[in-house]
Amino acid sequence: MPHQATFALSTTPRPTRWSPRRSASATRTAALGRPEESAAAYEAAVAKLPGGAQPQRFQLGRGWVDLALDAPEAARSRLEAAVPTGYRMGSTRISLWAQGWLARTQFALGAWPDAVETVQRAAVRLAESRIELVRPLVHWTGAQIHALRGDWETAEHHVNQAAADLHHYEVMVVPACLARAHVAEARGDYARVLEALSPVVQLPTRQSVDEPGFWPWPDVYANALVMTGRLEEADAFLTPHEELAARRGRRSTMALLGYARGRLTAARGDIDTAREAFEQALVHLEHLPLPYDRARVNFAYGQTLRRAGKRREADAALHNARDAYLTLGARTYVERCDRELQASGLRAGRPGPGPSRLTPQEQAVARLVASGATNKQTALELYISVKTVQYHLTHIYSKLGVRSRSELAACFREPSPTERPGPTALEP
Template sequence: MMVVAACVGREQEIATILARSHAARRTEFMMIIGERGIGKSTLLTHLANRHNESADTARTLYAQASASDHQSAGGVLRQLTQSSDASRAALADVLGDLDAPTLITIDDAEFVDEESMQTLLAVIREQRDRPTLVVMSMTPSTIGRPPGLLADELRLRGIAAPAVAELAAQRGIVLHPAMLESLTRHTGGNPRHIVSLLDELPAGTWSRTGIALPAPSYLVDDVRTRLHKCSAPARALVESLMIVDEGEPLSTAVTLAGLDAPLAALDEAGDSGLITLGAALTPADAQPRPTDPLIRAAVLEIMGMEAVGAAHRRAAELVSDPARRMHHQVSATPTTDSELANDLDDLARRRSADGAWAEAAGLFRQAARLTSDPVPRDTRVTLAVDALLAAGDCVGAAALVPLVESLRETPLRNATLAYLAILRGRAAEARVRLDRAWDIVNFDREPDIAALIAQRYVLHNLVRCQGDELVEWADRAITMAGSQSPAGVEAAVIRGLGLAWSGRPAEATAEYADLTDRIRFGAQAQRATMGRGWLQLGLDDVGAARSNLETAVSMATLGGSTRISLWALAWLARTQFLTGDWESALHNVEQGRALARSSGIELASPLLNWTATAIHSLRGDWPDAELSVADAATSVGDYEIMRIPELLARAQIAEAAADYEKVRRILEPLVTMAADVPGLAEPGWWPWVDVLANALVIGGELESADALLTPYETLAEQRGHRSASARLKYARGRYLGAIGDIHQAKRAFSEALELLDGLPLRYDRARVNFAYGQTLRRAGKRRAADAVIGTARELFVSLGATTYVERCERELKAGGLNVSRGERGDVELTPQEEAVTALVARGLSNREVAAELFISPKTVQYHLTRIYAKLGVRSRSELAALRRPSTAE
């Protein structure tokens, strides 16, 4: 057994190759392509070990070629045969006649000697029908295959941040989340680079943030060697390209390098591997840049501080963009400079006004470094954190929180820390900090700070689902800051939701129409578009909602906010769930989850998990559903916009499992919450009343169901909200059927379906049809019930909701019209008795069977008594044993 270094972050690749090996029915080839240091050797040795462990009869051959093997005839073949015999017969004998999967791994295959390769291919072709997988690793720059060799490729990329954290933990290093992201990005996830930096840099480095990481020493030595091989013009061009920003034209670097004829130098620099020319084929298309961040760091280290500073000063005189000019000036300035700091502060404020918060955050932080006066310095540090939060970078902002908390108390400091608390879902902390900020702000001297605090109250009340308070604070913020200010615009784009939750949906619609016409570009436009999509979803304009939410998601690449992108993804996924596009919904959920993890924003996670839970439970993917609920529970703060979807997700699993008593227990707290939370009580925003009322009816609590439904039915009718009214009529139909008023029940269900007609809400239509059919069957209308449940089944089939497809099929069997006598077995059981038998044999209690079949527990017991007598059994366990073969399906 080979002993190798830990293999971190490669489980998926190893599992993929092992599955390919075990599934092989004949000889197949695979190439593992990856840069040096990416972990090809470690992966192959772990793969060989795992293959050996996977089956006693599996055969694994391993070889690692080297540059010396290239000239040594048969060298790799001797490794494979584990002998001095490099003959064709020796390899054939090693492979033997086993039918078990054989894995042959060859590391650094570019160095395999020709004799070994030709012999290996000849033997394998002779035995091409045996199950063999040949896996060879190569670096991209040396890929060369023997003629006629067809091989699949697996490109080995850098490891992800969690694996980087694991590598650090193995060395006793805990990385700050911001530093973890920086290290992963800086190294491209290359394990060799990561391990080298972890070992070389002082331990204190990893608890800091916002610092530029160097290159590993071995890479610095390699780059120094390559630079020394370059001519003076090529070296000057390489060094200049490390100084100028990526967006600058080539002419800036050429001028900085002092070159008159740059093309020869450009070719030489490209050949050195220190820069990349991309896909350029002509000088006009050339956009050279450093090969990667590590190359840039290595070149700058080799140049030295003095040369780098001088280059930045010269570059500042060449560039025209003010932000880039100041970037070079800052890079060349090691001490404080009040004039430059003031210029940076002014530019940062202009960038903030445009919604370019990430750029503004960097400018504010640089301005703070160059400021000697502690009062403006503290303000600029705080504004840097605030801008990071506005950009949605909670991880980066949190890294600076200890510094901000150490500063003197100011209204801005409290408002910024409240902002972070809001994004992390901490309502109580946010309220305390906002109240304190509002109490100490001077409205005459700090009107902009007062407006900022008011805008934070707007956000606070948004995630509390408070309508009137949201509108009140939005109006204050707009009055104080002006409608065109960043605080005023953000307050305005949220205000419409407050209007809708205050019972003024028409005003909200008009306001968003005006906003999206007025604000067409940048991050503020993303806010307006997302808010409008959220409103439209709540008001049943589903097609327009999807369009606007998709637009808001796409605007993330044009300077949008991570926070707004998260909400757009969450509500877009919800829209896709309701309309039946479940694969797209899950894709957007995963995108949202990844964004939430990288940004540190927790507010939208329960909403994302609610959609995932619904889809998984309806598909019968119970482990995934439970994982989503568990994930939601870990991220739930004390804001209503987090607590509500977490409860709805848990109720969704219980309803899909027909555990209506559990549904009731989960959702009953919402009855009390709705009295104080307008966004929860307004029709169309959170579908909980119908779910709870349905559970109450099935549990026999008819008076409670009626009392719950009545006020919400009145409100939905007043608002003219179609889908909310349809959902309530669905529950009302259940109630009417339960009290025996089948005529009014049929009317309620029919009206629900009419309200849904024309709306693309496939899941809601399926639910209504299913409940309608169950109610008809209970009333003895078997033929009508079959038709309606058949419609429900087709809808559930189209959605992939296997949980309810199976329930529909049981309902159809219980109805008896679609079951032949031969299907009932030797003993004559009625269709209803057959359904009860199947569920009891699965281990369900009488109450659970009653909920599943929409009958009373007493009726279940009546059927069981008859079933026992007919089948000659005396207990549930005997019944289960008798029916075990049929229940296995």
């Protein structure tokens, strides 16, 4: 099968003045780097439609373009209009595409319960219709939201349902890979993020895959390169994507690439330039209704500042991220923010069970190790080196009088009510 395909190319013609061929041409124009031209084509077509009618096919294509052009609220309205099939000879195929992109739009806007409901409805219709081409797109959003909520079993179910490989169409391969990558990222497994996105990197046709605003994978891949220490590769990868996003003026893409650039610059020891990258990323998002993207930038910014010893500044960024994640229901990252805040020693929030004699950084390391994390996983989670983890563990073992990870885990285990007659020597 050819890789170069868009959802509009695989729909069945309907007797309407808005022809399928024109719809396909308009959406293809957008994906090939001319979304404003595509939007103009849609608007010109509307003027010629009888009675202001806007066929289902039009609503889908224009909604997808609106999402890419950083207009998610307009996209949501159009995509919602493209979902019903009961009137005007609506197509189930187009409805499913609309639901797939509507779920992505709802996710971007922070309406996660709505997005989950959209995915559930679409999944039922997919099972009935067996329209395979749409399957990865629909389940991608389900995988990401449930991973961010910490519901790993449901997230993995959606990953399995989204599965595709290089023998499938590009429009199936990219969301299938993103589903796997987002779950791996939520777990803090950046090596698996790179593995999950490797088929996207290998796709022979690049223009529609790399076009800013359509498939949000470059920032995820770049961030994983930085987090696994592959700094030169990250730099080489980021530069052309940053230049293209700037030429297109895609603010959300520039923001997300900017936070990856901030991480990279900080990893090279230039905290001032890193700060500028993060601040500029937040400026790009300032007037966009994208709460998850803003939380993502703030979290990376806070981690970076904390590692650089800028604790008070880190505290502000991390609390901004935590508030947004809490509102969204992203429990996985709320817990990460709590660990970062505790490690900073400033306004750490409600203390959990654990030895009070440890420093905030030692407590953060101890809790992760006690939960079963390896030294490498702990280092990635806290954005410190493995040697620093080992250094802290030496002091932790000494202070607590333990000799193994299992004994450390016992120190941090939450006792049942029957086991808690009163405070113990290890409680704060």
